[in-house]
Amino acid sequence: SAVISQKPSRDICQRGTSLTIQCQVDSQVTMMFWYRQQPGQSLTLIATANQGSEATYESGFVIDKFPISRPNLTFSTLTVSNMSPEDSSIYLCSVGPSSINIQYFGAGTRLSVL
Amino acid sequence: SQQGEEDPQALSIQEGENATMNCSYKTSINNLQWYRQNSGRGLVHLILIRSNEREKHSGRLRVTLDTSKKSSSLLITASRAADTASYFCATEYTGANSKLTFGKGITLSVRP
Numbered sequence A: 001s002a003v004i005s006q007k008p009s010r011d012i013c014q015r016g017t018s019l020t021i022q023c024q025v026d027s028q029v030t031m032m033f034w035y036r037q038q039p040g041q042s043l044t045l046i047a048t049a050n051q052g053s054e055a056t057y058e059s060g061f062v063i064d065k066f067p068i069s070r071p072n073l074t075f076s077t078l079t080v081s082n083m084s085p086e087d088s089s090i091y092l093c094s095v096g097p098s099s100i101n102i103q104y105f106g107a108g109t110r111l112s113v114l
Numbered sequence B: 001s002q003q004g005e006e007d008p009q010a011l012s013i014q015e016g017e018n019a020t021m022n023c024s025y026k027t028s029i030n031n032l033q034w035y036r037q038n039s040g041r042g043l044v045h046l047i048l049i050r051s052n053e054r055e056k057h058s059g060r061l062r063v064t065l066d067t068s069k070k071s072s073s074l075l076i077t078a079s080r081a082a083d084t085a086s087y088f089c090a091t092e093y094t095g096a097n098s099k100l101t102f103g104k105g106i107t108l109s110v111r112p
Helices: none
Strands: A004-007 A010-013 A019-025 A031-037 A043-050 A068-072 A075-080 A089-096 A109-113 B005-007 B010-014 B019-024 B029-037 B043-050 B055-058 B061-066 B071-076 B085-093 B106-111
Touching (some): A004 A089, A019 A089, A031 A075, A043 A068, A043 A075, A075 A089, B005 B085, B019 B106, B029 B061, B043 B055, B043 B061, B043 B071
Parallel strands (some): A010 A109
Antiparallel strands (some): A004 A019, A019 A075, A031 A043, A031 A089, A068 A075, B005 B019, B029 B085, B061 B071
């Protein structure tokens, strides 16, 4: 298994500002994923972050709004830029070991935008 | 959308009873997984069943897969109050390159 530390656990932000969420893993992993979970809803994949290459974004998500960094095999950040109240969600990172496609999740970042 | 559908959306049972949750999906899969989420926290992986498997067990969990009907069920036997959570099925569609597609989730409440 993998242990994921995600920070911050929650934040309240003003519209128009940006927030960077950090995801640290206790072992080297190839694939890291960022999800959004709107209140009472399922998880929607934002992007897949692979070390050494650009993140791959899903339909409806763009790099300007959700820039992602993946500087090494144990760390990634997701920035939510120019926030609006519609960005209020839980943001989750997960990792997928290459040997088997089970994902391990961080505890999530609960974001409220005023 | 390729998102799976779970039913029921919400389930309330008495401690000690069994809970059965169902999931349907739309196209061919490599595997199907079930996850649990407590109170808006991160998800915890419960069990994975591959497309060539029909049934798997893990402790009090039993999952079945019917690829002809594109459906799966998760059975939790002898439920406990601590099983109260949201449960999601997730599918790795063929050709999805390790990406998972999550269903809408089922809210399970187990009354003491």
